[in-house]
Amino acid sequence: MPDIHPILSLHQVGVFYRRHRGIFGEPFWALKEVSFKLHAGETLGIIGRNGAGKSTLLRLLAGIIKPDRGEVQRSGGYRTSLLSLNLGFIPYLNGRENAMLGGMLLGLRRHEIAARLEQIKAFSELEDFFERPINTYSSGMLARLGFSVAFQADPDILLIDEVLGVGDAQFNQKSTLAMQEKIKAGKTVVFVSHNGQIIHEICDRVVWIENGVTQAEGSPHEVLSAYHKTLHL
Numbered sequence: 097m098p099d100i101h102p103i104l105s106l107h108q109v110g111v112f113y114r115r116h117r118g119i120f121g122e123p124f125w126a127l128k129e130v131s132f133k134l135h136a137g138e139t140l141g142i143i144g145r146n147g148a149g150k151s152t153l154l155r156l157l158a159g160i161i162k163p164d165r166g167e168v169q170r171s172g173g174y175r176t177s178l179l180s181l182n183l184g185f186i187p188y189l190n191g192r193e194n195a196m197l198g199g200m201l202l203g204l205r206r207h208e209i210a211a212r213l214e215q216i217k218a219f220s221e222l223e224d225f226f227e228r229p230i231n232t233y234s235s236g237m238l239a240r241l242g243f244s245v246a247f248q249a250d251p252d253i254l255l256i257d258e259v260l261g262v263g264d265a266q267f268n269q270k271s272t273l274a275m276q277e278k279i280k281a282g283k284t285v286v287f288v289s290h291n292g293q294i295i296h297e298i299c300d301r302v303v304w305i306e307n308g309v310t311q312a313e314g315s316p317h318e319v320l321s322a323y324h325k326t327l328h329l
Contacts, residue, residue, distance in 0.1 A: 102133035103174050103253070103284065104157065109166035110308070111152055126152040128308035129166070134253070136174075139285040141299035141316065143292075143323055149308040150288045154178055154255050157286060174284075177202045177251035179243060187231035191222055191241055194230055198245040212248045219274075220244035221267065236264060243271050253284045292320050 109130045112123040127149045134140055134157075142150050155161050156168065158178040184201050185194040195216050199209025217226045220240040230238060246254075256275065279285055279298055289295050295302060295316055302319040304311045306326075312319045 101135070101171065102169075103136050103171045104134040105167075105169040105171075106133075106156075107131050107167045107169070109156065109163045109168060111149075111156060111161060112164050125308055127156070127163075127305075130305060130308070130310050131166075132303045132310060132313050134284065134286065136284050137282045138300040139279050139287060139298055141295040141302040142286060142288045142305065143290070143295060143302060143319070144305040144311075148305045150305060151257060153305065154257055154286070154288060157253075158255055174252040175203050176253040176255060177246050177249050178255040179246040179257065185230055185238070185242070188229050190229050191220070191226040191233075192217070195226075195241065195245050198242070199249055202246060202249040202251065204249055209245075209249075216241075216244045216248050219247065236267070240267055247271075247274060247278075253286065254278060256285065256287045292324065296320060 109127055110125055111127040112125045115122045115124050130149070130153065132140075142153065144150050152161070155178065156163060158176050160178070162168075185198060189197070192213060195213055196206070196209055199212070200206060217223075220226070220237075220243075222237060222241060225233065225237060230241070233241070254275075275285070276298060287295070287299060299316050301314065302316045303313045304319050304323050312322050
């Protein structure tokens, strides 16, 4: 069961980008007013239409960006990883070298990620391509490498964007099962998805974001029902 004390709290958080370069560019508020709490051991689903601010929210939770207003409170020394397709990969380096780089970017020490390289290679199913430059990879192969590195980093809080669902169906099924095992083991997960069935099956709570604003927070059944009603208006 999730801990009753939140490990992450967002209070009226806003994040803006400038539409044009320079300090006088018009601000665009990707997040306007988002508030919710994340508890240890729970799986929190994030839903909303395209452009609602979900990807910006994940970058905020990962600590990649900071809020322009509002407050993000973090409890304890929890390590957070955003599952990314490239993790800052460098095209002319091979899969093994990029796995090392990606693991260190996710907070692992060099010897820690080095000890997991063979597991990353095996899980990614890249075989000989693991030793080849990633500019020879397909998008599906990049996704497999990115997922495998982030998954082996084994963070305290795992942030997952549904855009990772690329590549062949077999690996998608394998990665989904692996994530479900993490969830069953009590890992704290934030999961962005358009798939209501998956959200309903794996999430303890759901936050619905629309136009950068929290619309609802609660059980999967309640929030998904409210959200789906708006899709048919």
